[in-house]
Amino acid sequence: MSAMLLTEIDHVAIAVRDLEAAIDYYRRAFGATVDHREIVESDGVEEALLKVAESYVQLLTPTRPDSPVAKAIEKRGEGLHHVGYRVADCAVALQAMIDAGATPIDSAPRPGSRGTTVAFVHPKSSFGTLIELVQE
């Protein structure tokens, strides 16, 4: 792979227990406001996106006890959950990662929040970081 496939850091996702408290904290600390808010039922999360230039801080909270984010908080506590890398073509970037040795969580791109197309890649194959590929 020689062409650079990443076009932006799309978002940094932080898992929190109390979404309202986290939003309020970011507002008081930085004057940050919520640009987009959404419940993604299939992932069992509610998210609030705080826009930072062309990227987002994504505050994430579980909507049910069996959601992956609930399990992550249970296991590791609150904190950095994943990094979203923006790409022009999610399928191309996913294949490039697989070719580089990545273990996909999603075998093919699927719908994400705010109308994006996304695919997750397992942290064990990516130096301990859960990676989400995001195509707008």
Ligand code: CO
């Ligand atoms: Co994300």
